[in-house]
Amino acid sequence: MHPQIDPVALALGPIAIHWYGLTYLAAFALFVGLARLRLKHEPYAGQVALGAWSKQDIEDILFYGVMGVVLGGRIGYCVFYNPVYYFAHPLEVFAVWQGGMSFHGGMLGVFVATAVFALQRHRPWLWVTDFIAPCVPTGLAAGRVGNFINGELWGRAADPSLPWAMVFPGSGSLIPRHPSQIYQFLGEGILLFVVLWLYARKPRAIGAVSGVFMIGYGSLRFMAEYFREPDAHLGLLALGMSMGQWLCVPMVLVGVALWLQAIRHKHPI
Numbered sequence: 001m002h003p004q005i006d007p008v009a010l011a012l013g014p015i016a017i018h019w020y021g022l023t024y025l026a027a028f029a030l031f032v033g034l035a036r037l038r039l040k041h042e043p044y045a046g047q048v049a050l051g052a053w054s055k056q057d058i059e060d061i062l063f064y065g066v067m068g069v070v071l072g073g074r075i076g077y078c079v080f081y082n083p084v085y086y087f088a089h090p091l092e093v094f095a096v097w098q099g100g101m102s103f104h105g106g107m108l109g110v111f112v113a114t115a116v117f118a119l120q121r122h123r124p125w126l127w128v129t130d131f132i133a134p135c136v137p138t139g140l141a142a143g144r145v146g147n148f149i150n151g152e153l154w155g156r157a158a159d160p161s162l163p164w165a166m167v168f169p170g171s172g173s174l175i176p177r178h179p180s181q182i183y184q185f186l187g188e189g190i191l192l193f194v195v196l197w198l199y200a201r202k203p204r205a206i207g208a209v210s211g212v213f214m215i216g217y218g219s220l221r222f223m224a225e226y227f228r229e230p231d232a233h234l235g236l237l238a239l240g241m242s243m244g245q246w247l248c249v250p251m252v253l254v255g256v257a258l259w260l261q262a263i264r265h266k267h268p269i
Helices: 019-038 055-081 083-088 090-094 103-121 125-135 137-150 180-200 208-224 243-263
Strands: 008-012 015-018
Touching: 008 019, 015 019, 019 055, 019 125, 019 137, 055 083, 055 090, 055 103, 055 125, 055 243, 083 090, 103 125, 103 243, 125 137, 125 180, 125 208, 137 180, 180 208, 208 243
Parallel strands: none
Antiparallel strands: 008 015
16 A cells, blocks of 8 residues: 655645655756765866866856756647647636646757857757766656655556555445556656766766767657556557657657767867
8 A cells, every 4th residue: 555645844834845846956066066076076176278167167057957847848738749639728827826748849949049059158958968878867856856845746556466456445445456657757867867977987978978878768758658557647648659659750860860979089178
């Protein structure tokens, strides 16, 4: 049985601090910490042709990234997962307190935000995304912890004999389910972080790290979707795939193209 954790971590009079909000704060703190360690990696350390990175750059790109995640995630959810409803109720697009965020939308929002940052700093866009990519998965892991605490985004029905199968009361049934939030925490969060961090420790051609991130996240999310309950109002789409899986397909293809283009370079940037 899901432990039914109170979503409010701390209440101070009329102010309620939710666990989900704290996981976002943890994600941002992890990003800053890892990005500072990333400053020691080549080619971002020291004086380089494209300009050395500084701690101020990290704070600035975090601000841009937060805006991209929130706006892109919300708009992406409305467009990808419930366009008919939000077309009929456009003002509810801004009702973020009602829930509804899309990773793929957030990713597109971050792409736009980092493009603006790169333009202002006169740096190649992919050089910027290569810098932040290894710092992202731990934030995704934190978000999945928040999903588990809230008892949301539960998995599909599982064999009752599965030792870690779990009943999520929020699903409206007592059917044992896969704790897909934990699967995604381990896959798209921890495993992807380890792979990316190790890969990015050595100088890579521009775009290579970004390509590996897109391939890795897209592939791991695609697999996790087989255990995650699809959105009730969408169900499974063509070829028995969920919306999340269909959104991962172009992500992986773009990632492969980026990586292949990058490895054609004889020397890292």
